[in-house]
Amino acid sequence: MANVQGLTAVAIGIIVGLGALGAALGIGIMGSKFLESAARQPELVxxxxxxxxxxxxxxxxxxxxGVGVAMMFAFANPLLSALQQG
Structure with a gap:
């Protein structure tokens, strides 16, 4: 039981961390491309x-x-309920 809880905590950290990293990189790249295109053609801004x-x-x-899925695992973990039933 404790092993499942510990691995769930690690999975939650990975889900939130990689999701935040991906969103930050995506918005950063998109913002830089927007500035490049706005500098080339200001009439399309x-x-x-x-x-x-x-x-x-x-x-x-x-x-x-992704944060919602991570919170589901944090507060209503379906793995723990399956472990308790089996």
């Missing part, structure tokens, strides 16, 4: 800015889904 914010929201939503 309003269209590109709207798309950039849409993609930033989607990237952040993917990270928050």
């Amino acid at each position: 309003p269209m590109l800015q709207g798309r950039m914010f849409l993609l930033a929201g989607l990237i952040d939503a993917a990270f928050l889904i």
